[in-house]
Amino acid sequence: MRPFPAKGFSQVKAPKPLARSNGKKPKGDDAISAAWKKVQLARHPQRPFALDYIQRIFTDFNEIHGDRVFGDDQAIVAGFAYLGDQPVFVVGQQKGRDTKENIKRNFGMPNPEGYRKALRVMKMGEKFKKPILTFIDTPGAYPGLGAEERGQSEAIARNLLEMAKLKTPIIAAVIGEGGSGGALGIGVANKVLMMENSIYSVISPEGCAAILWNNREMIRQASEVLRLTAQDLRSFEIVDEIIPEPEGGAHLNHDSAAQNLKKAMEKNLKALVGLSPKALEEQRYQKFRSMGMFQD
């Protein structure tokens, strides 16, 4: 009988990363490992999820359900609460910690009704003149049959358009994984914060590796070329602030991570509540209007 594995796994050589277009050598193993480490931390099963933060940051959180059209998506939690004395509306993408909860939460991958529920709650925020705080943590919007039938693309697109118009302060915090359009669907905010070990990307490292090298094993290299860490995004001025995590990562101390995020949310909200509804909309528009790199 043939021994398994035929060739020891350690002997299988990983293909070399592609050379950079400008002739520079690819970054060393350290940089690659650093980005990959962040990806693993951002997806850590013991990392605080939206409800873990919500419980620690707010008081009197009341969850509300349903998009009033199709159903209630458990991958998105929404409701209202107090941040100190300030009443706020809250929306967050929720992952599960064990298999049972993950099935209930669909691994944090929202369906269209999730985005529509989020929009319903955010519009309430505008109607009742309360700020909106969102927690981003999703591998991406769910790519399923029902999701397509119910208009996943329309649901996300609608949120992007409507969030741009909302006349109330919006703060978004990427707490774990910011997976592409599925993340942006609740991410068009006046201020975008990112936890120190969170990621935000247009495509997952797995997807990128499959396209670039036709090899899903090249995720380490893909995590590096995508520039998806909070530190990268801050350097591109896509995010406004990096929230420090406790030593070793947020999963080691939920209370301390939540405390840091709470402070940042309070500080940013303080700066926004003084602005007029018109100024808020304008600030948000100009923020996203200026994003992009091109030669004119």
Place this chain on the structure above:
Amino acid sequence: MAWFKKPKKEITRAVGKKQVQVPQGLYAKCKGCGSILYNKELDKNFKVCPKCGYHYQLSSLERLYLTVDSGSFEEYDEKLDSKNPLDFPEYTDKIKKGQEKAKMTDAVITGMGKIAGQPASVAIMDFQFMGGSLGSVVGEKITRAVERAIEKKTGMVIVSTSGGARMQEGIFSLMQMAKTSAALARLGEAGLPYLSVLTDPTTGGVAASYSMLGDVNLAEPGAMVGFAGPRVIEQTIRQKLPKGFQRAEFLLEHGFVDAIVPRSRMKQTLGQYLKFFRS
């Protein structure tokens, strides 16, 4: 021994007989019904199969000729060019190749023109350029086109075809979805119409932003439109997708497009709609 013997005929070939030489590219087999089509005839019929109505992809220039009144189009931002903001491997080469192939600087043409006599700001995407992917240049050009519509108080027409976001521009690509959608929000608040034309294929980040946000969404027959590609969905749900899934007719049935308009009637339809919304 066999009862019957099959006489072996000597195979002869016509030597010296003139063979008909068919030049390359004169005929093509239809992707829809498999019948043999005369290419010139196909071109005359706006690249729609005269037998089965299969709509072939058009380049943005071909689409421009078909949609905008001749002599009325003024192109804007034609020199806007991509950078490589992430220093992504092989991206600069890919752009160069795309530019040679599609003969344009990026995946969209924008400008002001008239459609069946109605003035409009127009953006037409091209799938030949890196799969019509949404990078900073496409996002910026479309945003400027929408802002131009607001400034000149005209309607906006975007003809979409795209595989989605441009991975090589990472987060910058993703943010173009928010940027273009925000511009369309302002167009709406100015009371100006946006007509979105969905052509084959429109998926990913483009479907999940401006192309689904039309006051009226029109689709070409058979166009594939969806958030996730069929392969990704099949891998997720581990089963084959039903026939016609994510096609224009499916979208009409599920309420995401207003009408399916054949290519031959698209210009006239856009003109009528623009006229109605402006009146």
